Amino acid sequence: MIFKIGRSKSPWLFHLNTGSCNGCDIEIIALFASRYDVERLGCKLVGSPKHADICLVTGPVTARSKEPLLRIYDMLPNPKVVVCVGTCSISSGVFTDGYSIVGPAHKLIPVTAYVGGCSAHPKNIFLGLQKAIEVFKEGR
């Protein structure tokens, strides 16, 4: 019970770019600015995946970034949740069937929530984050 309260109030985020155009990354940074301030939910953008609870993946997974994605997923300590941000990370978007694309993130790792949009709106990322926190709270 007490762990559930702790987890729901303090999700630490790790931001992972797997070949994104930087659009969604900027929107994630906008989440931490004064308008959408997610620090009021206890979120903190951490540098090391070993500290993180929620991984925000942006971009289609390129051949170069497949191995780092799998390694970083292994580095996240349990319980962990992955959120795909942006059209590219849901379906590879305009890069589908590209020669260097190994597919959207859900082909390689389990994903909990998807946030659409090119680039994803901070409000939608916020809603997706809330869903992810609900799942993370249960410790799955």
Added chain:
Amino acid sequence: MISYILSILIFPGFLFSFLLGGLMDSFRRKLKAKMQLRIGPPLTQGFYDIIKLFSKETLIPENMPWVLYFIPPIIGVVSISIALSLFPIPLPFVKFNSHKIPFDLIVIFYLSEVPTICYLLFGYFTNSIFGQIGASRKAQLLFAYNVPMILIITALAFSVNGSPTFNLFDLATKGLNTTSIFLKIIFIPIFILCSLAKLKLNPFSIPNAEQEILEGPMVEASGPALALFEISHFMEWVILGFLFSYLFLPIFIIPTNLILISIILICFVFASLLSLLEAATARIELSQAINIFVKFTWPISILGLLLAFFTHV
């Protein structure tokens, strides 16, 4: 004996300082958010973080024995609890810390450095390149900020009435002459700069730079080990707040009943001061930080020490 154990575990020691330090750190984050026109986390955020970290899995790096992974954070918390138990806090109803040690300030100072040593040893033990860079940065910064810290404490010890003393209670009660007050006013900015460096806050957040070296020595820490490091960080806040109130403010001239409350208030004022400086500045390079310490704080503290020494004789 029992009172000593209680003072380590409960009152000025572990439990009290964990609660106060968690509030101070959350207050710092809240205030920083307010200065950046944000809402910020609640005041209980530090405790939520600790609870969550204890519920997480521990991932020990492959080439690191588990003993080396858990021993540094535990030693850090234990040593800083012992350091806090030595603070003379006069209370009308509890007699936990009635013991008196003649040189307790030196013991407090060195025990409060042990978590920092553990922090940088952990960085070296992890075999991670980021951890080792962070640890080497912390080690270099350690020498830059500890010299003025030791010098100002020695100068204040020489400036008291009567013989020089390193007892914290005597230092706080006898240091009310003209030289001492003049030195205290000069030394407050130096103490605050050293505190910023010790707490790894913004102009001196060089060892744990999140964006460059992924939080430095903490890069491989996860779960309970990280939680223990966070707890020792909270307790470092309390130790510096206490030292600030004992060394620089005349807290023993107010009634005994109000001393504890006033110390807690001073701790929060101290946290807000550091938060203001943290929000107003950006991270600087290691060479610039060492330049600041060597060119400004070392000469001022040496001059202060000489002044205290000659006026004392």
